[in-house]
Amino acid sequence: MTHIYHHTPIYRHAPSGMALTTLIKAFILMLALFSLPCFGEKQSDITTNEARLVSTARHLAEKGETARSIQLLNKIIAQNHNAGNSITQPQKQLLVQAYELNGRNYDTLGDKEQALANLNNALKLANTLDDDEQLCRIYNSLFAIYYSLRDFEPVSDILNRALAIAKKAGNRKMICTLYNNMGLMAYEQGAYGKALQLMDQALNYATDDVKATASVLTNKAEVYYKTGDYAATDDILNRVIAMLHNTEPALIIQPYLNSALVKAQLKKKAELKPLLHTIYSHLGKCPAPVQSNSYQQLAEIHFVIGDSLAGLRDVLHYEQINDSLNKVSNNNQVRQLLMAYHADRLKMSNNLLTAKVSSRTTLLGVSLVFLLILGALLALLYRQMVKDRLKAKQIVAQQKLLHEYEQKENERQKQEMSIELEHKNRQLTCYAIDTAAMNEFHEKIRNLLMQLKNEVTTMTDEQRQLVTDMMNQLLHYNDKSVLDDFRLYFDEVHPEMLKRLSEQYPQLSEKDLRLCAYIHLGMSTKEIAALTFREVRSVDSARNRLRKKLDLPTEESLQQFFKSFEQQLKRQ
Numbered sequence: 001m002t003h004i005y006h007h008t009p010i011y012r013h014a015p016s017g018m019a020l021t022t023l024i025k026a027f028i029l030m031l032a033l034f035s036l037p038c039f040g041e042k043q044s045d046i047t048t049n050e051a052r053l054v055s056t057a058r059h060l061a062e063k064g065e066t067a068r069s070i071q072l073l074n075k076i077i078a079q080n081h082n083a084g085n086s087i088t089q090p091q092k093q094l095l096v097q098a099y100e101l102n103g104r105n106y107d108t109l110g111d112k113e114q115a116l117a118n119l120n121n122a123l124k125l126a127n128t129l130d131d132d133e134q135l136c137r138i139y140n141s142l143f144a145i146y147y148s149l150r151d152f153e154p155v156s157d158i159l160n161r162a163l164a165i166a167k168k169a170g171n172r173k174m175i176c177t178l179y180n181n182m183g184l185m186a187y188e189q190g191a192y193g194k195a196l197q198l199m200d201q202a203l204n205y206a207t208d209d210v211k212a213t214a215s216v217l218t219n220k221a222e223v224y225y226k227t228g229d230y231a232a233t234d235d236i237l238n239r240v241i242a243m244l245h246n247t248e249p250a251l252i253i254q255p256y257l258n259s260a261l262v263k264a265q266l267k268k269k270a271e272l273k274p275l276l277h278t279i280y281s282h283l284g285k286c287p288a289p290v291q292s293n294s295y296q297q298l299a300e301i302h303f304v305i306g307d308s309l310a311g312l313r314d315v316l317h318y319e320q321i322n323d324s325l326n327k328v329s330n331n332n333q334v335r336q337l338l339m340a341y342h343a344d345r346l347k348m349s350n351n352l353l354t355a356k357v358s359s360r361t362t363l364l365g366v367s368l369v370f371l372l373i374l375g376a377l378l379a380l381l382y383r384q385m386v387k388d389r390l391k392a393k394q395i396v397a398q399q400k401l402l403h404e405y406e407q408k409e410n411e412r413q414k415q416e417m418s419i420e421l422e423h424k425n426r427q428l429t430c431y432a433i434d435t436a437a438m439n440e441f442h443e444k445i446r447n448l449l450m451q452l453k454n455e456v457t458t459m460t461d462e463q464r465q466l467v468t469d470m471m472n473q474l475l476h477y478n479d480k481s482v483l484d485d486f487r488l489y490f491d492e493v494h495p496e497m498l499k500r501l502s503e504q505y506p507q508l509s510e511k512d513l514r515l516c517a518y519i520h521l522g523m524s525t526k527e528i529a530a531l532t533f534r535e536v537r538s539v540d541s542a543r544n545r546l547r548k549k550l551d552l553p554t555e556e557s558l559q560q561f562f563k564s565f566e567q568q569l570k571r572q
Contacts, residue, residue: 050076050094058101066105073102089129096126100138107145115145132169136162140174143181155185173212176205180216187223195223214240214255221258234262249282250290256282257297264304272305292321308530315527323419490517497566507549515542520562 053072060069076098080091087095099122107115123138139162146155159182166174183198199220206212221236237259244252256279263272279298283291295318302311449467459467491498497520498513508516518528525543529536543558552561 061105066108070105073098096122132165136165136174172205176202176212192223192227210243214243230262230266249285253282261301264301288321292318312530512546519558
């Protein structure tokens with residue numbers, strides 16, 4: 001699997017590793033699929049209708065209409081399954097493709113169990129065919145799912161089997177992919193020397209593929225970064241940028257970000273400044289998911305160089321874009337899951353009705369043969385009874401489906417309410433950050449006025465009084481904006497929470513209550529430190545004092561405590 005970095009909404013608050021580290025785990029799943037060649041359908045002996053259905057299902061999956069793709073593929077699987085032992089070799093090949101594509105579809109919907117079931121069916125059937133390329137594709141898909149589940153036990157066996165097949169077939173692209181994946185596995189297990197050796201082997205098979213070479217080099221850079229060799233990391237990333245500089249912004253933006261983080265670690269500010277300018281200029285040409293991931297990494301870079309305010313601005317950009325993306329994604333995923341669910345239910349209902357009708361028809365025929373006229377009369381009565389029972393069962397089934405749909409609808413509404421609350425929390429966080437920035441600006445002006453008052457000797461008493469009044473107004477504004485306005489806005493989003501906390505824990509000061517609010521909003525220690533212009537250690541000490549006042553054990557999360565406290569208020 002080649003490994004050019006794509007973007008994913010993962011944000012690490014602490015700059016303890018490269019931005020590319022956070023991308024590997026989610027990105028590896030897509031790349032496992034991108035490195036695969038197109039399906040060879042061999043349609044000569046396959047019915048035109050089945051071939052068309054597979055092609056349509058693949059097209060629907062590429063457009064994001066996953067549930068409809070699953071519907072078509074289940075139809076193909078059912079048709080060929082009913083054929084039993086009479087299934088032809090070309091039909092087996094088609095069925096393998098259907099199982100494999102269905103596995104990817106269920107993986108897209110997050111149903112890992114169904115994804116693995118379909119892929120294992122594909123593997124079982126593919127072992128009866130003489131198609132090494134197809135086996136490699138299935139193994140690669142299985143690897144991607146197990147890797148996403150962090151289940152590494154079967155991964156090594158899967159990779160070794162696939163590598164043996166790829167070497168037998170002489171598929172250099174697949175061999176490069178597999179050596180790269182093995183290197184990533186060694187990296188995950190902390191075997192950095194072995195990881196570098198395996199990636200060097202991957203490079204030997206990627207000589208004619210610029211993107212594959214850049215991919216493996218980027219992974220090598222990650223290993224060097226992890227070991228603290230920033231100079232080697234910087235050299236490799238510069239090579240990657242030189243190789244990809246003429247590509248589209250969405251592809252080159254990640255190497256730029258990786259390089260910027262390394263230069264930040266190396267304190268190469270002269271090289272970092274123009275690089276950041278280039279990154280920001282490219283962002284407007286990138287799709288929203290790429291922008292979201294880029295802003296989270298830019299925030300990390302600014303935290304590394306100590307520019308907390310710039311980092312917080314990037315965090316807010318990331319959160320705004322990511323909230324919008326998540327809302328659309330969640331709604332689509334729920335809709336897709338519901339469609340797939342109802343499709344499966346409809347299929348089961350149709351099969352059940354077909355079986356019942358067949359059974360009743362046989363019974364009716366026997367009755368007509370042996371009972372003649374009397375059987376005909378009984379058949380009329382029996383038909384009416386079946387209709388009544390079937391209608392009753394259909395009513396019960398419809399009520400059950402309605403109940404299940406209502407439950408899902410309630411969950412959806414709860415999810416929307418949760419998203420709305422998260423949005424309000426983000427707005428509240430933005431207000432706190434803006435207020436803090438404004439207070440910092442006012443403090444600078446107040447200090448400047450103080451300096452002016454002390455150093456300028458030609459000022460009249462009236463002018464000195466005017467300067468003093470301005471300083472007092474600024475101080476009053478700062479105190480009011482932080483202590484009153486933030487409390488007012490927080491109480492609008494979380495009514496009664498701080499008041500009840502103060503009543504139940506009278507030992508809490510106003511500063512303690514503000515710290516409670518920041519923690520409840522999900523702010524990290526680093527964010528709170530930047531917001532309150534304090535050292536991280538000072539914030540950690542404040543959190544520990546707060547924990548003692550609340551009489552919380554060390555293993556209990558403060559944020560979870562406040563969440564449970566608010567839920568109890570809502571139930572009262």
